[in-house]
Amino acid sequence: MEKLVILLNGPSSRGKSSLAQLLQGLILARRRERYEIISIDDFLTMNAQDSIYEEDVYAISPNLCEVASAALETAGGVIVDHVITSKRIFDQLTDALHGYRVWMIRVSCPLEVLRKREAARGDRCPGFAEASAAYLFPKDGYDLTVDTHCMTAADNAERIYAHCLHKAVLYIHGKGGSAAECEHYKPLFPECEVVGLDYQTFTPWEAGAEIRAAVEGLNAEGKRVILVANSIGAYFSMNAGIDGMIEKAWFISPIVDMEKLITDMMRWANVTEAELEARGVIHTSFGEDLSWNYLRYVRSHPTRWTVPTRILYGSRDNLTSHETIRDFAERHNARLTVMEGGEHWFHTEEQMRFLDEWIY
Numbered sequence: 393m394e395k396l397v398i399l400l401n402g403p404s405s406r407g408k409s410s411l412a413q414l415l416q417g418l419i420l421a422r423r424r425e426r427y428e429i430i431s432i433d434d435f436l437t438m439n440a441q442d443s444i445y446e447e448d449v450y451a452i453s454p455n456l457c458e459v460a461s462a463a464l465e466t467a468g469g470v471i472v473d474h475v476i477t478s479k480r481i482f483d484q485l486t487d488a489l490h491g492y493r494v495w496m497i498r499v500s501c502p503l504e505v506l507r508k509r510e511a512a513r514g515d516r517c518p519g520f521a522e523a524s525a526a527y528l529f530p531k532d533g534y535d536l537t538v539d540t541h542c543m544t545a546a547d548n549a550e551r552i553y554a555h556c557l558h559k560a561v562l563y564i565h566g567k568g569g570s571a572a573e574c575e576h577y578k579p580l581f582p583e584c585e586v587v588g589l590d591y592q593t594f595t596p597w598e599a600g601a602e603i604r605a606a607v608e609g610l611n612a613e614g615k616r617v618i619l620v621a622n623s624i625g626a627y628f629s630m631n632a633g634i635d636g637m638i639e640k641a642w643f644i645s646p647i648v649d650m651e652k653l654i655t656d657m658m659r660w661a662n663v664t665e666a667e668l669e670a671r672g673v674i675h676t677s678f679g680e681d682l683s684w685n686y687l688r689y690v691r692s693h694p695t696r697w698t699v700p701t702r703i704l705y706g707s708r709d710n711l712t713s714h715e716t717i718r719d720f721a722e723r724h725n726a727r728l729t730v731m732e733g734g735e736h737w738f739h740t741e742e743q744m745r746f747l748d749e750w751i752y
Contacts, residue, residue: 396469397460397492398427398556399485401476402499403506403524407540408473409433411499414549415471419557425468430460432474446477446527453481457488464492477527495556498534499548501541559639560615562606563588566623566645566737576744577620580751584618591628596650597689600632607634619699623647623711623736630697641701642751645709645736648720650690653711658682701726704750706734706743 398415400408412429419427435452436444456474463470476482486494501509506525536555538548561584563574571588578586587610591602610617619641621629626646647653658668661676665687668674674682703726705717714730721728731738731746738747 395464395467395492396556397464397472397489397494398469398552399472399474399494399496400499401474401496401528401534403522403528404475404510406499406501406506406509407545408499410545411538411540411548411552412471412473414545415552418549418553419468422553423468423557427469427471428463428467429471429473430456430463431472432456446481449475449477450481450484453484457485460485461488464489475524476529477524478529482529495536495552496534497552497556498528498537500537500539505541554614558615559584559618560610560613561586561618561620562603562610562638564591564603564619564621564625564629565589566625569622569625573622574620577751580748581618585615595686595689596628596631596693599628603629603632604634604637607632607637611637618642620644621646627695630695631693635696635698638699641699643701643703643726644738644747645706645712646703646717646720647712648695649712649716651687652716654682654687654690695720697724702750703728704734704738704747705730706736706738707732708734709736711736 400412402408409431412431416427416429419425432449432452435456436448456472460470460472472485474485476485503522503525507522510522536552538551540548543551559581561574561577561581563571563577563586565571565573565588571590574586574588589603589606591599593599593602607617607619617638619629619634619638621641622644624647626641626643627648627650629641657676657678657680658664660678661674661682663674663676663682668682668684668687672684676682701724703717703721705712705714705728707714707730709717718728720726729750731743734743734746738744
């Protein structure tokens with residue numbers, strides 16, 4: 393399971409500590425995962441008499457980073473409550489957390505409210521909150537900004553949870569399959585909403601449009617989308633223009649070179665390109681229709697896919713050669729897993745057990 397870092401960055405007295413605790417409780421209640429809170433307050437001694445400078449924060453930053461990294465070894469994730477006021481402090485933290493997904497949340501409120509909160513708490517040197525607001529780093533590039541004046545801490549915790557942790561798995565079936573197959577994947581993605589799409593069209597340009605609409609709908613609900621696609625469903629997905637809209641993909645026996653598959657089927661059916669162009673559509677004895685328009689589309693729309701992808705492939709796949717799948721994986725930086733003896737259709741008890749272990 394992916395471990396996340398939620399960075400709450402904002403000036404002192406903006407309510408980050410309360411927000412972190414509420415978010416921690418929300419995650420535990422809904423996902424049964426323990427997120428550790430790593431707070432700058434645990435590394436600095438703050439009071440109303442002594443000022444805190446950037447050098448002070450930079451000096452304790454290695455300790456904070458070390459504790460955060462160690463917490464990720466055992467906890468489900470971490471919530472970092474920080475006041476970052478320089479690039480070098482920011483770089484220390486991001487370097488230490490390299491390899492983990494860091495969600496950057498800016499915690500803000502109006503300056504006049506900040507001053508009143510600082511005065512009311514009485515344990516901060518006057519002016520520290522305003523100074524940290526002025527020098528906050530980075531100024532932009534955040535995944536989400538929450539305002540602790542306009543919204544309650546509970547509402548902001550809900551917003552952060554929805555933005556960072558609310559995931560949906562969209563299952564795209566292969567030929568002859570159905571959306572109902574998504575039920576198999578629900579226990580494998582317990583932290584996610586799992587839905588299937590019963591697409592009604594069967595060309596890459598039409599089915600791709602249906603898939604894109606489904607992903608757009610999930611994104612509009614604030615959900616981060618993980619794609620699980622089977623066979624030709626993977627090919628349709630790669631023609632949906634959704635690269636920037638999904639987080640990652642799991643492909644099972646994907647069709648990754650449709651032109652080669654079509655020309656192979658033409659060879660099996662003893663059909664030449666000239667015949668296919670002249671007749672438009674040719675029905676074959678093995679149940680597949682060959683279409684000239686389909687072939688033309690495939691040739692004019694080479695696959696472009698930039699989503700982090702894992703691929704499961706059976707060594708006895710009769711539609712895609714091992715050389716073809718390996719070449720695709722290398723060109724698209726995908727992680728390829730081969731099941732020896734596996735088929736294109738993963739359906740036996742042994743194959744399904746292998747599939748489940750591959751995902752889990």
